[in-house]
Amino acid sequence: MLVMRMEDLDPDRRRAEYAEAALEDLRWLGMEWDEGPDVGGPHAPYEQSRRLEVYRAAWQRLREGGFIYPCRCSRKDLMAAVSAPHEGRANDPDDEPVYPGTCRPSRSGEGVLDFSPEVEGPGGLNWRFRVPDGEAIEFVDRNLGVQRFTAGVDFGDFLVWRRDGVPSYQLACVADDFAMEITEVLRGADLLKSTARQMLLNRALGYPDPGWFHCELMVDEQGRRLAKRHDALSIRELRRSGKAPSELL
Numbered sequence: 001m002l003v004m005r006m007e008d009l010d011p012d013r014r015r016a017e018y019a020e021a022a023l024e025d026l027r028w029l030g031m032e033w034d035e036g037p038d039v040g041g042p043h044a045p046y047e048q049s050r051r052l053e054v055y056r057a058a059w060q061r062l063r064e065g066g067f068i069y070p071c072r073c074s075r076k077d078l079m080a081a082v083s084a085p086h087e088g089r090a091n092d093p094d095d096e097p098v099y100p101g102t103c104r105p106s107r108s109g110e111g112v113l114d115f116s117p118e119v120e121g122p123g124g125l126n127w128r129f130r131v132p133d134g135e136a137i138e139f140v141d142r143n144l145g146v147q148r149f150t151a152g153v154d155f156g157d158f159l160v161w162r163r164d165g166v167p168s169y170q171l172a173c174v175a176d177d178f179a180m181e182i183t184e185v186l187r188g189a190d191l192l193k194s195t196a197r198q199m200l201l202n203r204a205l206g207y208p209d210p211g212w213f214h215c216e217l218m219v220d221e222q223g224r225r226l227a228k229r230h231d232a233l234s235i236r237e238l239r240r241s242g243k244a245p246s247e248l249l
Contacts, residue, residue, distance in 0.1 A: 001034045001035070002031075002032070002033040002034055002035075003033060003034065003035045003036065003041070003043075003046070003180055003182065004023070004026075004033040004035065004036030004037065004038075004039075004046065005036070005046050005047075005048065005176060005180070006019050006022075006036075006037050006046060006047045006048065006049075007048050007169070007172070007173075008047055008048055008049045009048050009049060009166055009167065009169070009172060010166070011049075011166070014049060019037070019047075021236060023036075023037075023038055025235040025236055025239070028235070028239060028245060029235070029245050029248065029249065030245055030249070035180075043179060043180040043181070048172050048176065051172070051175075051176065052167070054175050054176065054179055055161075055167040055171055055172050055175050056121065056122065056167075057175075058171055058174070058175040058205060059121075059122045059127065059160060059161055059167070059171065061204075061205055062129065062160065062171075062201075062204055062205065063122075063127075065204060067129055067130060067204045068127045068128060068129050068130065068160055069103065069104065069105050069127065069128055069130060070103065070125040070126065070127055071102075071103040071125070071126040071127065071128045071159075072102075072103055072125075072126070073099075073102055073103060073126065095193065096155070096158055096159065097156075098152075098153075098154075098155060098156035099128065099156035099157040099158070100156075101156070101157065103128070104128075104130065104157060122161040122165075122167075123163070123165045124163055125161075125163050126159060126161065126162055126163045127159065127160050127161040128157040128158060128159055128160065129157060129158055129159075129160050129170075129197075129200065129201065129204070130157050131151035131152055131155065131156060131157055131158070131197075131200060132151050132152075132200075133151060133152030134150065134151065134152055134153075135150070135151045135152075136148055136149070136150050136151075137149050137150070137151060137196040137199055137200065139195060139196075139199065139209070139212060140212075141192070141195075141212050141213065141214050142184075142211055142212060142213040143213050143214055143215060143216075144189060144192070144214055147192055147195070147196075149192075149193055149196040151196070151200070154193060154196070155193055155196065155197060158170060158197050160201075169194070170194060170197050170198055170201060171201065173185075173194075173198060174198050174201040174202055174205065174207065175205075177198075177207075177210055178202075178205070178207040178208075182210050183210050183211060184210055184211040184212070184213060185210050185211070185212055185213070186213045186215070187213075187214060187215070188214060188215055188217050188225075189214040189215060189216055189217055190217060190225060191214065192214055195212050195214075235248070
């Protein structure tokens with residue numbers, strides 16, 4: 001069974017026509033899904049922009065468990081928090097940088113973070129997940145084999161919620177994978193490091209890890225992944241040029 005989920009959290013880039021075009025292009029490639037925004041299913045809605053209460057409940061559990069803390073750092077530190085952070089190479093500008101710990105509180109006990117003020121919800125503050133520094137997060141990718149990332153070295157305390165009321169990619173994916181009973185996540189190899197982060201969130205929330213399958217990326221002549229910022233050919237442009245689905249596949 002295949003589930004199509006529209007990850008449309010970023011209000012600045014969310015457009016109905018973009019979502020419709022994505023579904024149309026994927027169908028043209030020959031993909032068919034059993035659940036999704038256009039066909040429904042038992043875990044609707046399938047648009048993340050309509051699932052904020054699910055993410056808020058996950059945030060509340062993390063806060064009650066002492067796994068997250070408020071952060072006052074500027075918007076420049078939050079550039080990659082909402083969109084999938086495309087982590088294909090070291091020092092990738094799209095990846096969330098390792099947080100320097102500016103707002104990181106001291107611990108008052110095992111697994112508990114000492115902070116204030118008391119707040120009713122995540123809005124108005126940035127919230128970060130405190131990673132276990134030095135712990136190696138390891139998993140076996142069903143395509144790329146054994147993967148290993150060290151918390152506090154390969155990635156730092158990461159965002160789970162922005163002060164403008166938008167949950168992060170990491171938190172939304174974890175909450176949805178659990179709620180939608182996802183057993184295997186299929187995505188690009190640029191998101192391997194996100195898997196390590198999401199495994200920490202799963203552990204904190206008491207969720208099981210799904211299986212992971214990361215695909216190699218399509219790249220251009222310079223070895224860069226095909227991306228809009230590099231004027232790369234989109235599926236839509238390849239369709240217009242007369243390419244057939246079989247050629248791309």
